[in-house]
Amino acid sequence: AQTVTQSQPEMSVQEAETVTLSCTYDTSESNYYLFWYKQPPSRQMILVIRQEAYKQQNATENRFSVNFQKAAKSFSLKISDSQLGDTAMYFCAFIDSGTYKYIFGTGTRLKVLA
Amino acid sequence: EADIYQTPRYLVIGTGKKITLECSQTMGHDKMYWYQQDPGMELHLIHYSYGVNSTEKGDLSSESTVSRIRTEHFPLTLESARPSHTSQYLCASSPDRHYGYTFGSGTRLTVV
Numbered sequence: 001a002q003t004v005t006q007s008q009p010e011m012s013v014q015e016a017e018t019v020t021l022s023c024t025y026d027t028s029e030s031n032y033y034l035f036w037y038k039q040p041p042s043r044q045m046i047l048v049i050r051q052e053a054y055k056q057q058n059a060t061e062n063r064f065s066v067n068f069q070k071a072a073k074s075f076s077l078k079i080s081d082s083q084l085g086d087t088a089m090y091f092c093a094f095i096d097s098g099t100y101k102y103i104f105g106t107g108t109r110l111k112v113l114a
Numbered sequence: 115e116a117d118i119y120q121t122p123r124y125l126v127i128g129t130g131k132k133i134t135l136e137c138s139q140t141m142g143h144d145k146m147y148w149y150q151q152d153p154g155m156e157l158h159l160i161h162y163s164y165g166v167n168s169t170e171k172g173d174l175s176s177e178s179t180v181s182r183i184r185t186e187h188f189p190l191t192l193e194s195a196r197p198s199h200t201s202q203y204l205c206a207s208s209p210d211r212h213y214g215y216t217f218g219s220g221t222r223l224t225v226v
Contacts, residue, residue, distance in 0.1 A: 033211060033212045033214075035214045035215075037214075037215075037217075039155070043219075044217055044218070044219045044220070045204065045215075045217040046217070047214045047215065047216075050212070050213075050214055052212060089155050091157065093214070095211045095212075097211070099211070100145050100162070100164060100208070100211055101159065101162065101172075102147075102211075102214075102215065104156075104157045106154075106155075106156050107155050107156065107157075109155070
């Protein structure tokens, strides 16, 4: 069975610092997609960044970037220059090419400290 | 600015009442999903749809039902609410797997 594991239930970082959130997954598929979502307190969940497994280049969206290690089945999210507005739950998600059901990790609660 | 709308945002209801949580999207997405989010924030898929007249049960057993008569509308109904149904319910849609989800703002349901 495919699984997504986020091993850090909670993390904190000082404003303006860099933080990395970990995500590992397990699959036997070769073609799949990975995502990071952000859910701020009492607000809508939004897509932060996506990565296609067949692309070697790591995805980047402004201050957010990923470190995708396909062989290690690792998909970590790096947030640079952390801001107070980055305080949120972050979910890693996976989907392969044979389904339309996404698999989510259990989330990492990130708190940015002033 | 949300393109997927959930109503109501908050709901407190008595045990045994029938309720419908509304979810509508204006993006023409074929795939729609309902998730239950527990207090620990973990997401559990309870229903999904691949298109009109298509509905499937998700991974978490649920006493709710859904319908998909129109592409844009995917309501979730609880025939008889119980305190165990107290949770946040998130609706999401997607045009295709590699796009990811667009989520609604959620409905926080409390059954007393």
